[in-house]
Amino acid sequence: VSAKTIYGGSYNLLAHTLPRYGITATFVDGDDPSNFEKAIRENTKALFVETIGNPNATLLDIRKIADIAHAHKIPLVVDNTFATPFLCRPFEYGADIVVHSASKFIGGHGTAIGGVIIDSGAFDWDASGKFPSLTEPNESYHGVSFTKAAGKAAWITMARAVLLRDIGATLAPFHAFLFLQGLETLSLRVERHNYNTLQIVPFLANHPKVKIVRHPSLAESPYHDLYTKYFPRGAASIFTFDVKGGEKEAKKFIDNLKLFSLLANVADVKSLVIHPASTTHSQLNSEELKQQGIGEATIRLSIGTEHVEDLLEDLAQALEAI
Incomplete structure (x- = not known):
């Protein structure tokens, strides 16, 4: 189950x-x-x-x-x-x-x-x-x-x-070696991922061109109580939001980003973006997508470790381009 x-x-x-x-x-x-x-x-x-x-x-x-x-x-x-x-x-x-x-x-x-x-x-x-x-x-x-x-x-x-x-x-x-190397900086990287995320989430939640942000740190999230219980250090640097409009607006936003890379990977030191319905979850049918809360206007972000002001500026200019 x-x-x-x-x-x-x-x-x-x-x-x-x-x-x-x-x-x-x-x-x-x-x-x-x-x-x-x-x-x-x-x-x-x-x-x-x-x-x-x-x-x-x-x-x-x-x-x-x-x-x-x-x-x-x-x-x-x-x-x-x-x-x-x-x-x-x-x-x-x-x-x-x-x-x-x-x-x-x-x-x-x-x-x-x-x-x-x-x-x-x-x-x-x-x-x-x-x-x-x-x-x-x-x-x-x-x-x-x-x-x-x-x-x-x-x-x-x-x-x-x-x-x-x-x-x-x-x-x-060799991959085992790379993973061992990565473990040495895991805590430092995750702290920065979380810090950046907690600056970006409220920015998106208050933007006029954003319909909804799905992140458990938000007080209105149905998962907020579980977030505070299980994640006292913060979490969820990979999350989704919907722009106002549909697939056209979502992809226009993605195309106008400069720092975020369009990649299916997540949890990279680089900030990443993707349109789940047409990529990572494209093999799901319409009913399965609906059950998982993925729509045509849904965008997934993986927040990296760059300077948060640079990321905020990039998101702002891409939203303005819609």
Whole structure:
């Protein structure tokens, strides 16, 4: 069971690709944690959420959702890419497995592709009774039971020993080096991302050519209380807003930006902009786009680490060009 407000690539994996392999997903509105419980069936194996939803910076109550997962003896998997471990540590709120696209803030410069999986070691796979691949003998490894052989590290051991072997999702050594380099400046970069964002959000919210800004720092945001609870350092330097008009006005704004780069990547030290409906989320149909809150006038910004006055000036002149 997954929140529906997730990255378009993750949505397509769960909605279209994995069903061909016998794995299906139910998508729910994560604003109400009880929706997850209502969707759980006897064969449900996990709940999946993002700490900060892509692209609209939606938030959800991680602790409540974790409690629901554990009441049904299944793990909570959290994509913490947009929050980073500097801003939020989902294990502290009950998450069992955390994943990151390391290509984003961890690398920080848009130069490498990779991902990270972290197992908390806290989930009791034996007591769950839903994971025979972990508890029963694995014939490809001489009949080993991963829970007996690896204990708390059973799941991540199986991921390395079996899934990595069979699927081949192996990180390139040089990319691993770049990610390690990026980690050294993660906190400094994220602090600057957040500082710039908190200057830009009110500027956009008060601009006459902007229809709506979706950012949880705004008092009127439905996610403001969750923002103050889970992100005391601030967060969500990747967010969306709608200009007044439609696709024509949105793309004219983008075309007139000078500092912001038109790229599908996010979480770069460079400020980035894109039109989600025609790019990152273009494989979604009109109903799916509507469910995820993406319209023709929606623009996604990824605020970088440049001087904030330069960014504000660039946004102002591009809005005036509409």
